[in-house]
Amino acid sequence: MSHACTLNVNGISYPLQLDAGRTLLTVLRGELGLTGAKEGCDDSECGACMVLVDGRPVNACSYLALQADGREITTVEGLAKDGELHPLQAAFLDEGGVQCGFCTPGMLISAEALLRRNPDPSEDEVRLALGGNLCRCTGYQKIARAVLAAAPGPTS
Amino acid sequence: MSAGTYLQPASVDDALRLLAEHDGAALVAGGTDLVVGTRQGKRTLPETLVAIHRLPGLDGIAEDGGALAIGALATHDAIERSELVRGRWTALADASAIVGSPATRHVGTLGGNLANASPAMETGAPLAVLGAEVALRSAAGSRTVAVGELWAGPGRTTAAPGEMITGVRVPAPAEGSGSAYVRLEYRRSMEIAVVGAAALVTLAGDGTVADARVALTAVAPTIVRSPAAEESLRGGRPTPEAIASAAAAVHDAASPISDVRGSDAYRTAMIEVIARRAIDVAARRAGGEAVPVPATMTVGGTR
Numbered sequence: 001m002s003h004a005c006t007l008n009v010n011g012i013s014y015p016l017q018l019d020a021g022r023t024l025l026t027v028l029r030g031e032l033g034l035t036g037a038k039e040g041c042d043d044s045e046c047g048a049c050m051v052l053v054d055g056r057p058v059n060a061c062s063y064l065a066l067q068a069d070g071r072e073i074t075t076v077e078g079l080a081k082d083g084e085l086h087p088l089q090a091a092f093l094d095e096g097g098v099q100c101g102f103c104t105p106g107m108l109i110s111a112e113a114l115l116r117r118n119p120d121p122s123e124d125e126v127r128l129a130l131g132g133n134l135c136r137c138t139g140y141q142k143i144a145r146a147v148l149a150a151a152p153g154p155t156s
Numbered sequence: 157m158s159a160g161t162y163l164q165p166a167s168v169d170d171a172l173r174l175l176a177e178h179d180g181a182a183l184v185a186g187g188t189d190l191v192v193g194t195r196q197g198k199r200t201l202p203e204t205l206v207a208i209h210r211l212p213g214l215d216g217i218a219e220d221g222g223a224l225a226i227g228a229l230a231t232h233d234a235i236e237r238s239e240l241v242r243g244r245w246t247a248l249a250d251a252s253a254i255v256g257s258p259a260t261r262h263v264g265t266l267g268g269n270l271a272n273a274s275p276a277m278e279t280g281a282p283l284a285v286l287g288a289e290v291a292l293r294s295a296a297g298s299r300t301v302a303v304g305e306l307w308a309g310p311g312r313t314t315a316a317p318g319e320m321i322t323g324v325r326v327p328a329p330a331e332g333s334g335s336a337y338v339r340l341e342y343r344r345s346m347e348i349a350v351v352g353a354a355a356l357v358t359l360a361g362d363g364t365v366a367d368a369r370v371a372l373t374a375v376a377p378t379i380v381r382s383p384a385a386e387e388s389l390r391g392g393r394p395t396p397e398a399i400a401s402a403a404a405a406v407h408d409a410a411s412p413i414s415d416v417r418g419s420d421a422y423r424t425a426m427i428e429v430i431a432r433r434a435i436d437v438a439a440r441r442a443g444g445e446a447v448p449v450p451a452t453m454t455v456g457g458t459r
Contacts, residue, residue: 020205132346
């Protein structure tokens with residue numbers, strides 16, 4: 001049985017008819033063609049599917065799409081604005097935080113969730129914020145460095 | 157993943173009516189257990205889902221007549237960040253702060269953690285030592301049970317079909333109390349307790365232990381209290397020797413199994429260590445020392 005819902009993704013509204021069991025990840029990738037969020041473990045362990053729902057990090061592989069009805073969803077495609085990379089994306093490139101790239105969208109989204117709440121994190125806070133994201137290439141050092149480099153710093 | 161019907165009630169009463177009307181309907185809040193369990197093949201998604209994540213008024217964290225009232229939909233993230241919880245019901249903040257990852261904590265709820273009834277659940281032992289009561293409602297009425305009476309076994313509760321956890325009420329700890337929750341972990345994030353322990357220590361004016369409660373995680377089919385450890389602490393001073401002796405008494409309540417996270421022998425050896433740390437932090441907090449939340453990362457967690 002399909003149910004009507006509206007997903008607001010990166011500022012665009014998508015009216016959809018969805019079966020109850022569809023996960024947010026399969027809808028983003030399969031219906032909307034937004035393939036930035038990745039299916040890694042499909043089990044909420046690896047964080048490659050991370051998206052923001054109303055600004056909060058969510059494992060899209062294990063979140064029912066219908067539960068996001070009407071919410072504001074941000075995927076990695078929503079970070080760059082007007083052809084300009086988001087500061088986190090630029091920092092990942094500058095610091096060498098991207099290797100194979102599979103984990104990168106999830107890393108960026110978890111880092112964005114952190115910096116929205118805490119613009120001046122310590123390295124330990126960065127590592128904890130990325131605790132639900134696995135990377136098999138970088139060893140995490142360059143990713144942590146990139147997030148620290150992109151942090152706006154203390155607000156006055 | 158297939159499921160037939162997705163229902164989104166507008167109120168608790170609506171939700172209870174839907175639960176009563178649909179045989180086998182299940183509640184879904186954050187979905188961090190229900191949906192993940194389905195992805196892992198542990199279960200199939202229920203035919204009818206009653207999505208309660210937007211029900212108004214169930215995510216509160218507030219003081220109510222000296223007690224702490226937490227709605228079933230309060231997330232681990234909100235509980236961890238609550239100055240109220242950190243200040244007086246500290247063991248619960250210790251636990252909520254180390255559930256899963258930031259994503260788990262933003263989506264997962266206290267009610268869901270209780271209803272999932274994992275013997276390794278983080279919030280159970282703190283609520284047990286703090287004397288929490290769980291509010292249950294159904295279309296037929298409402299009742300309250302001590303949190304220890306909620307769990308029936310691994311993944312099973314005493315809640316009847318059609319009953320929903322609406323919130324938790326935690327009494328104010330007595331003057332001179334401190335509490336803590338500590339777990340044994342192999343890594344800091346995305347971890348499930350190998351074993352864990354919560355303690356509440358209440359000091360009398362002369363520095364002796366007026367009351368003590370100890371509860372254990374992941375060493376029995378449910379969260380369990382350790383009467384022997386509690387009795388051992390009462391009346392004496394919380395010296396390192398007394399705390400070690402009390403921790404050595406937890407084996408009365410521990411009957412661990414072997415699984416992928418640890419053998420029964422390892423759990424038996426470690427529960428004593430973790431109980432000692434939890435009692436120690438609770439006693440230090442009772443004495444006024446500000447041991448940072450989460451205690452696990454302060455007293456020998458993985459760094």
